[in-house]
Amino acid sequence: xxxxxxxxxxxxxxxxxxxxxxxxxxxxxxxxxxxxxxxxxxxxxxxxxxxxxxxxxxxxxxxxxxxxxxxxxxxxxxxxxxxxxxxxxxxxxxxxxxxxxxxxxxxxxxxxxxxxxxxxxxxxxxxxxxxxxxxxxxxxxxxxxxxxxxxxxxxxxxxxxxxxxxxxxxxxxxxxxxxxxxxxxxxx
Amino acid sequence: xxxxxxxxxxxxxxxxxxxxxxxxxxxxxxxxxxxxxxxxxxxxxxxxxxxxxxxxxxxxxxxxxxxxxxxxxxxxxxxxxxxxxxxxxxxxxxxxxxxxxxxxxxxxxxxxxxxxxxxxxxxxxxxxxxxxxxxxxxxxxxxxxxxxxxxxxxxxxxxxxxxxxxxxxxxxxxxxxxxxxxxxxxxxxxxxxxxxxxxxxxxxxxxxxxxxxxxxxxxxxxxxxxxxxxxxxxxxxxxxxx
Numbered sequence: 001x002x003x004x005x006x007x008x009x010x011x012x013x014x015x016x017x018x019x020x021x022x023x024x025x026x027x028x029x030x031x032x033x034x035x036x037x038x039x040x041x042x043x044x045x046x047x048x049x050x051x052x053x054x055x056x057x058x059x060x061x062x063x064x065x066x067x068x069x070x071x072x073x074x075x076x077x078x079x080x081x082x083x084x085x086x087x088x089x090x091x092x093x094x095x096x097x098x099x100x101x102x103x104x105x106x107x108x109x110x111x112x113x114x115x116x117x118x119x120x121x122x123x124x125x126x127x128x129x130x131x132x133x134x135x136x137x138x139x140x141x142x143x144x145x146x147x148x149x150x151x152x153x154x155x156x157x158x159x160x161x162x163x164x165x166x167x168x169x170x171x172x173x174x175x176x177x178x179x180x181x182x183x184x185x186x187x188x
Numbered sequence: 189x190x191x192x193x194x195x196x197x198x199x200x201x202x203x204x205x206x207x208x209x210x211x212x213x214x215x216x217x218x219x220x221x222x223x224x225x226x227x228x229x230x231x232x233x234x235x236x237x238x239x240x241x242x243x244x245x246x247x248x249x250x251x252x253x254x255x256x257x258x259x260x261x262x263x264x265x266x267x268x269x270x271x272x273x274x275x276x277x278x279x280x281x282x283x284x285x286x287x288x289x290x291x292x293x294x295x296x297x298x299x300x301x302x303x304x305x306x307x308x309x310x311x312x313x314x315x316x317x318x319x320x321x322x323x324x325x326x327x328x329x330x331x332x333x334x335x336x337x338x339x340x341x342x343x344x345x346x347x348x349x350x351x352x353x354x355x356x357x358x359x360x361x362x363x364x365x366x367x368x369x370x371x372x373x374x375x376x377x378x379x380x381x382x383x384x385x386x387x388x389x390x391x392x393x394x395x396x397x398x399x400x401x402x403x404x405x406x407x408x409x410x411x412x413x414x415x416x417x418x419x420x421x422x423x424x425x426x427x428x429x430x
Contacts, residue, residue, distance in 0.1 A: 019264045026255060031247035031398055035369075038248050040207075048254045052261065059262045070236060077242050078235040081207070089211035124244035149241060152207050170208075177202055184237045 002028040007072035015062040022059060029073065030055075033080045039117075040084040040152040050087050054080040088152045117146035125183070133183035141176040148173065191224055201230035205238055246369035247398060252390050317429055321392045323402040325424035327351075333422050334378060334404060336363060338392040340430070344385050345376055345392075352381040353421070355406060362411045362418075365426070366401040374411035378404065389413075402426045 007028065013021030030051060037054070038047040057079055065075055121142065125134040134142065144162060147153045158173065159166040191197060203209050204217050221227045319340040327333050335348040345363070355361055361380060364372040375395070376386035388395055403420040411417065 019262075022262070022264070023255075023259075026258065027393065027397065030254070031249055032243075032245070034250040034254075035245045035248040036242050039245055044251075047248075048250050048257075051250055051254055052257045055258045056261045059258075069232065073243075074236060074239040077239045078205075081205075081239075081242070085207045086211075086214065089209075089214055120244045121241065124241045127243060128240055148206060148208055149238065150245065154210065155208050158208075173208060174199070174203075177206055181202070181237060184240070187240065 004071050004073065008067050011062055011065050011067075011072050011075075014059065015065065025058075026055060029076055032073070033076060036077060037080050037084045039150050040081070041087050042151075046087060047084070050080065050084045054083050057083070085152055089154070117150035118143045120150050121146040128184075128187055130183045130186050133186060134180075137176060137179045137183075141172060141179075144169075144173060145176045145180055191220060191227065194226070194230075197224075197227050197230040198233075201227065201234045204231055205234035248370070249367070249394070249398065252394050319428075319430040321396045321426060322429050323424055323426040325402055325404055325422040327422055334363075334424070336378070336402060336426075337429075338388070338396075340393050340428075341391050343388050343391055345388055346383070346385045347378045348383050349379060349381045353404075355380045359406050359408060360410055361421075362405050362407040364403045364405065364411075364417050364420075365396060365399040366403055366423075367399045369398070372403065372417050373413055374415070374417075375402075377410045396426060397428075399426050 007025065010021045010025040010028070014025055033054065034047060034051050037050040038044065041047050041050055054076070058076060061079075065072070070078075122131065122134065125131040137145070140162065144153075144158050147161065148158060153161065155166055155170055155173070159169040162169065164172070200217055200220075204214065209217065217227070221231060321338050321340065323334075323336040324332055325334040325336070331351055333349065333351045333353060335350060336345055338345045347363075353361060361378045363375045363378050365375050366372045373395075375388055378384060378386075402424055403417070404422040405418040405420050407418055
């Protein structure tokens with residue numbers, strides 16, 4: 001993984017329209033960012049559209065990137081996640097197509113690319129040394145937080161997943177997010 | 189709603205960044221962000237907070253078409269220093285003899301030395317090896333058996349067999365890439381002795397940038413993408429030579 005300071009250098013050059021730096025930035029970050037997009041939109045071609053839009057956006061907005069405010073990967077990941085969530089929320093039609101494609105095998109998303117979201121949350125918590133805090137969050141609540149964050153499930157999908165009314169799920173997720181926030185604030 | 193209330197903005201920003209908002213509410217909150225710096229700031233705080241969680245997501249390799257589209261959409265068709273050498277060489281080849289002659293050849297040699305000049309000449313000229321991916325595969329007794337190498341933006345994988353491999357009649361030796369994340373994928377078929385080479389599906393940079401290991405198995409026929417390998421006969425590290 002390329003160092004954050006190197007990515008900052010590349011972004012600074014991208015802001016000046018340096019295409020070589022842009023390609024280097026892409027090579028260094030695209031696989032991680034594509035992984036994030038793929039999990040949310042669930043279909044390779046849609047994830048590639050998200051990745052394309054995100055990098056075009058990054059190219060256009062690089063001059064506005066402020067190194068003092070965020071790490072390059074945070075900045076880029078936020079662009080990708082936002083675009084992926086917009087894409088996912090833009091219509092249930094795509095979701096239905098995607099799931100159908102997975103069944104028929106026309107656009108397979110490998111199982112290893114769809115690993116258990118709770119496991120991802122736990123791995124992230126381990127890497128950030130906040131696992132103890134994460135473990136204080138109720139198990140099913142943790143599972144739902146992970147499904148929302150990594151797979152982009154909506155309130156109604158979470159409600160369907162746990163078989164509870166949407167109103168209760170909203171309150172439940174909000175409280176879960178508050179707890180998660182407290183855990184993540186331990187990092188600061 | 190009164191968007192002057194920081195606690196309301198914080199809650200909306202959390203839901204926006206976390207991803208639970210519906211399409212309609214997302215669009216509305218995006219408008220609010222554009223109009224209200226405090227909303228933008230609240231989103232920024234939540235992005236800082238939650239993004240570290242994304243680091244555990246395994247990377248995945250996008251297709252080469254993704255970069256081509258980004259390059260095109262950002263007006264960079266002529267991003268020559270990083271374009272795959274082979275594509276440019278193919279385009280320039282007919283022109284070389286006719287119009288540009290010696291000048292263009294010299295320019296190309298400077299830009300893409302490995303496309304036009306044997307690697308060993310460059311090495312002698314520069315005193316350093318070109319940017320390449322190199323794999324050294326060993327057998328169970330740790331004897332070096334296969335040396336695989338390819339220049340960074342090239343598509344040709346060169347193979348040197350350091351120790352003859354016994355392959356049953358009708359079988360082939362299949363070279364596999366073992367990425368950090370995900371399943372092994374086939375690169376090509378290697379000879380059982382001597383030297384050889386094959387064309388890969390994409391450039392080394394695209395295929396091997398997150399591949400720390402290579403392996404060789406004995407297969408009935410050249411493996412296609414998506415098939416599972418037979419037990420590995422040889423394995424080894426794949427390293428970047430730059």
